Amino acid sequence: MTHAVPKAEIHCHIEGAATPDLVRAQAAKYGVDVAAFLGERGYVWSDFTSFLAAYDAAAALFRTEEDYALLAETHLTEIAAEGAIYAEIFVSPDHAERSGIGVGAYLSGLAGGIERAKAESGIECRMIVVGIRHFGAEAVEAAARFAAGRPHELVTGFGMAGEERFGRVADYARAFDTARAAGLGITIHAGELAGADSVRDALDHLRPARIGHGARAIEDKALVERIAEEGVVLELCPGSNVALGVFADWSSHPFETMRKAGVRVTLNSDDPPHFHSSIGNEYAMAAATWGYDAAQLMHFTRTALEAAFIDEATREKLLGQLR
């Protein structure tokens, strides 16, 4: 039932989307041993810190423009086969630099993969530049300045990922001001590893259109009401939250409670192979857990498209595919 539903996802880290098969091929290409972070049953990690280490180790195996083109093409072609018509991917200038590729080549490589996937399947994709919170405010400001320079037409948003328990949200306000002034869409990871205060701080200091995760806003009823009232869209990633132990299981996840409270919710995969998920799996699990029918699932797709960081003509075209 869920397979035929058109899907859209607005929260996925491109390096985190590298499949074990692709990472093994990259490791063979560069003669790198992956045993420390990749086993027979996939990525090996045990908590958020070791997850980030596995993520960084896999990311370091993408080093050329063609490596990144292949990464984006593989990911987008796979999710298009699951019914995705639109995807946003988080891209990280810091990870590009660590891999030894210039950020310009990083973006043009990814864009090449995006174009190939679109030619094969029709899927639309945009890129959101993220700063990495635990690299500090200056690094995030540098990422924001880079994004604000409009380095590629497919870069349409700015966000912040990384360790949410690091630093204070207010320290990053300048970075977000820079990005907002350049007309970029704004999102920030909050309410994943830290609680409701983190989400409230993000709303107060950074005025994002969307919150990455935001699931732990559930700890504060007044905050959930505020999110609903202000129309802030939550990029919820239930499979990721369950895998990282933020919630015990799917039925304990606040997705349905938030939806009933009038929050604009979307379904997303975050770092799909790390969490043994995919956008198709998120839709299927949501339907199995909360009994959604195709029309309800399509509503989540519609919300994601309404909140997408994309030009209005393309948004209308994509919304038309739901009719």
Ligand code: HPA
């Ligand atoms: N949270 C924060 N930072 C991240 C994540 C995540 O789930 N994935 C990759 N970077």
Ligand code: ZN
């Ligand atoms: Zn994320």
